[in-house]
Amino acid sequence: MTKPPFRADHVGSFLRPKALIDARAAFKEGRVDAAELRQVEDEAIRGVVAMQEGLGLKGITDGEFRRTYFHTDFLLQLNGVEETGGTQVKFHNHGGTDLEYAPPVMSITGKVEHARDIQRRDFEFLASVTRQTPKVTIPSPTMLHFRGGRDAINADAYPDLDQFYQDLSAAYRAEIASLADAGCRYLQLDDTNLAYLCDDTQRENARKRGMDPDELPRLYARIINDSIRDKPADMTVCVHLCRGNFRSSWAAEGGYEPVAETLFNELAVDGYFLEYDDPRSGDFAPLRHVPKNKTVVLGLVTTKLADMESAEDVKARIDQAAKFMPLDQMALSPQCGFSSTVHGNDIAMDQQAAKMRLVIDVAKDVWGEL
Template identity: 35%
Template sequence: MIEARTDVVGSLLRPPELLEAREKLARGEISPPEFKRIEDRAVDAVLELQERCGLEVVTDGELRRESFQSQLTEAVEGFGEHDISAFLWGEWRGDESVGDKSVERPRTLGVVERLRRKRHLSSEEFVYARARTDRIVKVTLPSPSLFANFWDPDISKEAYPTLDGFLEDVAEVLREEVEELVRLGAEYVQLDAPHYPLLVDPKTRAFYERRGWSVDEWLARGIELDNYVIGSHPGVTFAFHLCRGNQGSRWLASGSYEPIARRIFRDIAARRLMLEYDDERSGDFQPLRHVPEDKTVVLGLVTTKTPRRETVEELEGRVREAARIIPLERLAISPQCGFSTSIVGNAVTVEDEEYKLRTLVRAAGRIWG
């Protein structure tokens, strides 16, 4: 099992030249080979950044994706027409600097045909990154039930009469992806599951209940699908990331993990729990008492939403506070989420990003030696 004391959730800031190249590719102004060269250089830069900061675990920054979950819809046919709003909709909340913003769910959003995989989702990401670093390369994948918003009882009924049937096929695609990554030598895979903490918010909970499942069913059936994706792979570590939304320095929900902690922490087969704890919206550390003894908690103490510069002393204090509930040797630290979970990004600079990652590493050195 991976025992790293420092970790990253997934995404890193996309450079302006990569965002510009993505737009040019869409307009047909540059060729796919030209775009790939620009994309590769951007990945090289974020790998070097993470190494320079001293991180034990690195990712390719999810730079090849439009959103942290978009590699599924890009690699699999059947989802119908959609744009980035398919991943951004909701009532987003922010502090005074960014304000609140509501993004409507597209009326035409829905799976319209049986799913057919065109290619693997993340094998390119892993193979490229592995060849360019000696650090542990983590690959992030979405939790299958996150895609419930792509099932619509009217639009999707001919392809998938039930939500269950659709999500089972999504889980099958993701399970095959894990098997391919393991075959290629991956040793660390993460499932991103921001939809579970959204169940603690009445408005977002109501949306998920309208999909046909109660909260208890979301927890039971959703985790069953997650564990199916994880499967059985000795020597491979799985992480499970739970946050409350992260786009444009905004969030979707607030609240303690307490209502969902016992079920998720106990039943998920992942051995590392990546938990958001960067401010008061996340509640206190009391839910950590539900974490089984064989699991590690990676505390997301460093915010990716604002330029606020945490200190080593602050992070050490927070870890010591959590260690009153769960032993220090079963803790690690990371940012609370990605720095750019879609091409929208957060209101921080590359300099902020590097400072935060360096501070994370320095704090880990002080705490664990």
């Protein structure tokens, strides 16, 4: 593929180097200022860009090195959005030991507005230090609805939820227009909620918050479509579905069947990054709903474990997926980022690079030169 998503691609985040983690701690403690922190971030981003280009990747991110969480750092820059504690969740892992963790909940305390450019400056720096296609990853607009529901949206600001959905989409359109004006042509929306709607426990939790889990996929497709409706024709927009990615643990399980028809046929994106690294993501049968004009990037290589998959096993999984959709509409990536939060997964830098080499080598074998 000459345009994104690429045959060998990735979700976006990479493990933070120690110098960056130390600088972030120093900033929090007041020992360095914002300008000094940004200098360290810039240098770290140059390094992660060089790593990606050295491996042969065509889509390049900044590793999300300027963020603490994949979503809050972005969402809190919208007017009307505040962080109000967390929702306690059990995160599961392959070791069988649950992690008790409360991901931050965003509350709507006033009218949602796009008051300033959020990612433009960061994109412009990334574009200046890569020779390949720079990709921007931002949280899906649905992240401001699912975890809190009606109770997290101020009724004085929004007695009518439809107005909230309209304002939210308008704020995203403004940010996407800003990025497009800066030259961004590869955008990814990171969405945990459509994947959580594949999990029976999460669906029941949604009901307890007053939401209908059967109707939410259509609502979320409408919000996302409204958010991206004015994008340039040559901008590729993909969505990444994630079941939780915190310190090698996850929060949800279940195959894509409950959301598949809406996901693939009502959501007006160009491609999908789907987790498929282990049985918690279900089988490939939902891929039968993928229409002819869309690409599915199969996340067959896990970022949660250091153990290396074999190239033969990954190729066999691709063959299984090809029973449900054309091979030519597929690509390959890790199942998620390596560091969706600053904490990172339980994997080493060299193992991270080895995982990406595997993705690239298998993609070359299956689809030819990248």
